[in-house]
Amino acid sequence: MRGLPLVLFTVALAACGGAKEGASDAAPAAETPAAAPAAAASFDPSSITAAELALGDSVYHGLIGATSCQACHGADGTQATVAPNLTDAEWLHSDGSFEGIYKTIETGVMTPKQYSSIMPPFGGAPLDPAKHRAVAAYVYRLGHKQ
Numbered sequence: 001m002r003g004l005p006l007v008l009f010t011v012a013l014a015a016c017g018g019a020k021e022g023a024s025d026a027a028p029a030a031e032t033p034a035a036a037p038a039a040a041a042s043f044d045p046s047s048i049t050a051a052e053l054a055l056g057d058s059v060y061h062g063l064i065g066a067t068s069c070q071a072c073h074g075a076d077g078t079q080a081t082v083a084p085n086l087t088d089a090e091w092l093h094s095d096g097s098f099e100g101i102y103k104t105i106e107t108g109v110m111t112p113k114q115y116s117s118i119m120p121p122f123g124g125a126p127l128d129p130a131k132h133r134a135v136a137a138y139v140y141r142l143g144h145k146q
C-alpha cells in the first residue's frame with residue numbers, strides 16, 4: 001500500500017481543483033441567462049467588437065462575399081455620386097442608428113430619395129447574419145466615431 005499516500009494526495013488536489021472549477025463554471029453559467037437579453041440588445045454600439053469591424057470592412061470592400069458596398073458608396077464611404085455619403089450625419093432612410101443601418105442594408109432602397117440608382121437588398125447578394133451585422137457595424141462606425 002505504498003501508493004496510498006500518493007493517491008490521497010492526488011484526490012486532495014483533485015478536490016481542490018474541483019472547487020476552483022466549480023467557481024469558474026459559475027461565471028459562464030451566470031452569463032448564459034444574460035445572453036438572451038444581450039442578443040436583443042445587440043444593437044448596442046458598445047457590443048461591436050474589433051473582429052466584427054474587420055469582418056465588416058472585408059464585406060464592405062467586397063473582399064468576402066459577393067457584395068461590394070464600395071462599388072456604389074466609395075472605398076471610404078464618402079463617394080456621393082451614385083449613392084449617399086455614409087460618413088456624414090445625414091441619414092435618408094433611418095435615424096442612422098446601428099439598428100437603422102442594419103435594417104436599410106436588409107431591405108435595400110427601392111425608392112431612392114436623392115439618387116437615381118436603387119440599392120438592392122444587402123447591396124446585391126444575401127449576407128449571412130454575422131456578415132450582415134458586421135457590415136452594419138462597420139458602416140455605423142464610419143459615421144459615428146464611438
Ligand code: HEC
Pocket residue numbers: 060067068069070071072073082083084086090091092093094101104105109111112113114115116117118119120122123124135136139
Ligand atoms: C448599386 C449601388 C449600391 C450598392 C452596391 C450598395 N448601395 Fe447602399 N445605397 C445605394 C443607394 C442608391 C442608396 C439610397 C440613395 C437615395 O435614397 O437617394 C443607398 C443607401 C444606403 C444606406 C442608407 C443611407 C442613408 O442616408 O440612410 C446605407 C446604410 C447603405 N446604403 C449601406 C450599404 C451597404 C452596407 C452596402 C453593401 C452591403 C451597400 N449600401 C451597397 C446604392 C448602393
